[in-house]
Amino acid sequence: MTRKLEKGRLVAATHNKGKVRELKDLFEPVGMEVVSAIELELDEPEETEQTFSGNALIKARAACKATGAPALSDDSGLEVDALGGMPGVHTALWAGEPRDFYIAMKKVETLLKESGATDRTARFVSTLAVVWPDGHEEVFEGTVEGEVVWPPRGDKGFGFDPVFVAKGETETFGEMDPAKKHAMSHRADAFAKLKASLL
Template sequence: MTRTLTPGRLIAATHNKGKVKELKDLFEPLGFEVVSAAELDLPEPEETEFTFSGNALIKARAAAMATGAPALSDDSGIAVKALGGMPGVNTADWAGHPRDFYKAMEKVENELNAIDAEDRSAKFVCCLAVVWPDGHEEVFEGESHGTLTWPPRGEMGFGFDPVFVPAGRTETFAELQPEEKHAMSHRADAFHKLKAALL
């Protein structure tokens, strides 16, 4: 049974500064105090699942258990049609360690060129998981469809934003103002579903 998420302290179970900023932008106007796992010096749990929802739940469960507060986790990535949906859940580690998103974007571009791909369609996927300290869990998934461009463009956003042009636009996510991106992003899509169900 769906449970109401009451405004108050909400742990953002991530160490990704870009994600933390977007989650704060979405939740703080609704009365939440968003505190990140990085601010609390929580360890990053190993993401061992093969789905966005599985990995989001790993992170949210760990943060809720460690803090005794409701925790929100975001697991997201980009799925490229011509590459069979890759990098998918491996988006952040696509270029190996340490994480380097420019190298990851370049690797995708090189693989598309290697197969002479005419179809450059892709989608961002975001899974938001909310876990309460008593173990109750809710999961919401959102998507944003578009195409890949090269070379990267724009200074805003993070991750694969500089090469992703959302459907109906000519700018990349990294060229859009944050409020414009929030209106159409995969994270915003998942957030609107969460908001309709829990808030």
């Protein structure tokens, strides 16, 4: 049974500063105090699942256990159709360590060129998982359809944002005003579902 998320502290189980910023933008207007795993100096668990929801739950469960507070995690990535859905759940790994998303974006472009693909359709997927201290869990998935472009454009987003143009738009997520992106992104889609169910 779905339960309501009480207003108060919510641990954002992510070490990605861009995600933390977006989660704060989404949750603080509805009365949640978002505290990140970075601020709490939590360890980053190994993401061993092959699905967005599986990895989101790993992170949320670890943060909930460490803090005793409800925890929210986002696992998200870019799926490129001509690459069989890659980089997908391994989106961050494509950027290497330390993470360099220019390398990851270039890798996508190189593979598309090598494959001779003309189809550049892609989507961003976001899965939000909420875990409570008593073990209750809820998962919500959002998507935004679009295509990948080259070269990268804009410096307002993070990750693959500079090479992704949402359907019906001309700007990349990297060029787009953050408020406009938040209103239409995969994370916003997942949040809308979470909000309708939990808030």
